[in-house]
Amino acid sequence: MIAETICAAVSAAGLGIAAVTxxxxxxxxxxxxxxxxxxxxxxxxTGVVKWVAHTAFSPTAWAGFGVLAIAVVLFLVTRAVDRRRGTTRKQRREAARAAGREAVAPDASAPSLGAGAAPAARTAAAATRPQGASREQSEDFSDIEAILKKHGI
Incomplete structure (x- = not known):
């Protein structure tokens, strides 16, 4: 009741100032x-003042504010610990992406030739390829990797 009276007095004073202006x-x-x-x-x-007055004097409401304060403190502490460790959200995201890119079974996409044919096929392919070709291919891939790293890919 007193809050509504104070609101009415403030409004009356404001309207008086508006009239003078x-x-x-x-x-x-x-x-x-x-x-x-x-x-x-x-x-x-509208009843907002009554609601605020009841909330201000309610122990349950203050307990709720205390719980919210504890949650905010926990968020701040965990963020500070993450910063102290040196891991940022961006670094964790990049690590997760890198882990997701690794193949689960790298030989799964290779054609299935049977258990005895796989080593023979590899040695035959290595024998037909000249020795200089593998060196050139690795240099080509290193150039490509350097370009991709330069552009952040």
């Missing part, structure tokens, strides 16, 4: 002042 021919300022002055009485009439 309008008398001085500053209509735009008077209109803004009147708008601000009507807010407290509007809040009192």
């Amino acid at each position: 309008a008398y001085r021919r500053r209509f735009l300022t008077a209109a803004k002042t009147a708008a601000y002055a009507l807010v407290p009485i509007g809040l009192a009439m």
